[in-house]
Amino acid sequence: MGIQALLAFAASNETQDLVTVGPWTLIFQICNLFIQVHLIKKYLFKPINDILEKRQNLADKAIKEAREAKEEADSLKDQYESSLTNAHSEAAQIVSDAQKEAQVKADAMVHEAQKEAADIKARAAADIEQEKKKAINEAKDEIGGLAMDIAGKVVEKEINENDHKKLIEDFISKVGA
């Protein structure tokens, strides 16, 4: 039955033995294997590996580009930040300069104003002094004249005005002192 049939070689013109190695079949199968290797290499591995490599390159390129773009953005950012900082400090500088200048100007103005005020005051004082002197002189003259008039009237005699002028002035100056 079954097992016996399995063990017995089926001897027939039509079929090969069940367990045997046919030399030509062997050679053909070796050739078939190599042909198959070649076909599979040509039709599966080469195109797929090519496309995988291409995609790899594409991905690498994209990553590289992204990295470069990031670096560029970073450097731009740094640049902007530094220029912003510069602008800030420059603005602060300008403001402080302006403040200083304004301070200086204000000080100068105040100083000038003070000086002017002092000048005005001094001039006013001088004027006053002059006016005072003038007034005193006038008063002296007046008093001198008056005194002479009085003295003339008292003496009833024309006094030589010029002779006595000195005398009177001495008197007045003594009075004025």
Next chain:
Amino acid sequence: MSKEFSVVGPKIYATIHTGIPILGDINITETLVVTWIVMLIITGLCIFLTRDLKMENISKRQAFAEMLVEMGNNFVRNNTGGTKFDKLIPFVSALFVTSVVSNLISLIGLRSPTADLSTEAAWAIVVFIMITSTKIKTNGLGGYLKGFTTPIAVMTPFNILSELATPVSMACRHFGNILSGVVIDGLIYWALGLASSALLGLIPGVVGNFLSKIPILGVGLPAITGVYFDWFSGCMQAFIFCMLTVMYIANAAEEG
């Protein structure tokens, strides 16, 4: 239904007389014809899978093809630990896919080329030559020959035997598994045929005679047993054969 069960070898379709002494006549057997069919199927599939490849927005077909290639690459690279044996990838892949398709082609009623020892012997011889050439390349011819006398000279015959046992065991393991699948499938069909014949033969008259010729019980059960004996065994043996190929060659390159 025949009362006898037998498993026969592959059919011989044509014989070409050559007159070459040892090799004998060229027999165009079922094995060769089905192998050619298998090769056509594989090559056609490869061409179909790699049609209009794209860089982006790939089709499912291309994704599958890429997955197969990646699987082949990873299989060889993982088992050899590096990219040193990348040249082997197409060979191992071809071996694997030919083996799997050959094993599974029995599902559509053809006789597996792998159910003929010649096929496995051919593959094993190729692998054996590759192993040996890798060993010679690694150690030099002197080193290779000296390797047989380790650890002591007395071991030489055993070393030679074990060297030769490699291809023999690889071939016979694969062949035995596939043939056992063929035999078991045959046995199951035969037994189920007998059973249905006996069962339906109980119906008297012409109807019973007619129905008993239909192996109706053969529907169902062989599909379940086939999952193991054809699908699992077929894929497993192909995997083992390729795994051993890669391992042996990787080992051959490592021996110092």
